[in-house]
Amino acid sequence: MKYYYDLHIHSALSPCADVLMSPNNILNMASLKGLNIIAITDHNSCLQLDVFEELKDSYDMLVIPGVEVEVKEKYHVVCLFKTFSKAKMFQKTLDFYLDKKMHDEVIYGEQNLFDVFDDVISNYQISLMGSSNISLLDLRKIITELDGIMILAHIEKYKDNIFEKMQTIYCDIFDTIEVNFSYDITKIQPQLDKLSYTILRNSDAHLITDILEPVETIELANLDIEALFSKLKERKHG
Numbered sequence: 001m002k003y004y005y006d007l008h009i010h011s012a013l014s015p016c017a018d019v020l021m022s023p024n025n026i027l028n029m030a031s032l033k034g035l036n037i038i039a040i041t042d043h044n045s046c047l048q049l050d051v052f053e054e055l056k057d058s059y060d061m062l063v064i065p066g067v068e069v070e071v072k073e074k075y076h077v078v079c080l081f082k083t084f085s086k087a088k089m090f091q092k093t094l095d096f097y098l099d100k101k102m103h104d105e106v107i108y109g110e111q112n113l114f115d116v117f118d119d120v121i122s123n124y125q126i127s128l129m130g131s132s133n134i135s136l137l138d139l140r141k142i143i144t145e146l147d148g149i150m151i152l153a154h155i156e157k158y159k160d161n162i163f164e165k166m167q168t169i170y171c172d173i174f175d176t177i178e179v180n181f182s183y184d185i186t187k188i189q190p191q192l193d194k195l196s197y198t199i200l201r202n203s204d205a206h207l208i209t210d211i212l213e214p215v216e217t218i219e220l221a222n223l224d225i226e227a228l229f230s231k232l233k234e235r236k237h238g
Helices: 023-032 050-058 086-096 136-145 161-168 189-193 225-232
Strands: 001-010 035-043 064-072 078-080 112-113 122-123 149-152 178-179 199-202 217-218
Touching: 001 064, 001 078, 001 178, 001 199, 023 050, 023 136, 035 136, 050 064, 050 086, 064 086, 064 225, 086 149, 136 149, 149 199, 149 225, 217 225
Parallel strands: 001 035, 035 064, 149 178, 178 199
Antiparallel strands: 001 217, 064 078, 078 149, 112 122
16 A cells, blocks of 8 residues: 655754744644655754654654764764664764754754643754764664664765765665655656665655645555565665
8 A cells, every 4th residue: 555655854853943843733734734654853863752752643644753863974864763762762872972062043043842732841952963973884783773774865965976875885874765855856867767775755844834745655565664664675676
């Protein structure tokens, strides 16, 4: 059966995300749009996921805990987890690898943490901007230990040699790749055709209106996390 998805959504904890990107607003909008699977993927943080865990059972969709990590090599990697407890375990890793520099709210806006009523309970003061101190190889090792998924986010933003690297030195690093939904995929279709990965189209939503309409589908035997992760790890050939 085909299910509608958007696996790259930011809450207002992420720098530059709109304050309306609160847990209930995100879940309600995704539900109204008829999505079946969403993932919450804040920049370099899993701290907002507790609220999503508390709210998720009120919605008829699969809500996946995740994070968008910027590694030392400057790539953005969407990491997905099978359980919220494993995402919380990964947060301890992030705490170790992130620089403890203060966030500049004047330039980049607030990093808001919400409660289950969408009230702002704090403005997170450690900057979630920029890269962490974790390498791509170390991230792969940690995510493998947590039985998670690694997705190279918005591949269209990197230099042309990223496609060569995806066939060689990075071929076993990522489980799949993403092309932003707003990008004209025909511009890089020849390069994508040479890759064996399943291609995801996500919103990378920082605004509530950016969350995808029910257009992108993934075919699964069942609407559950095991079926989804198995599908994301499939290769087209090779």
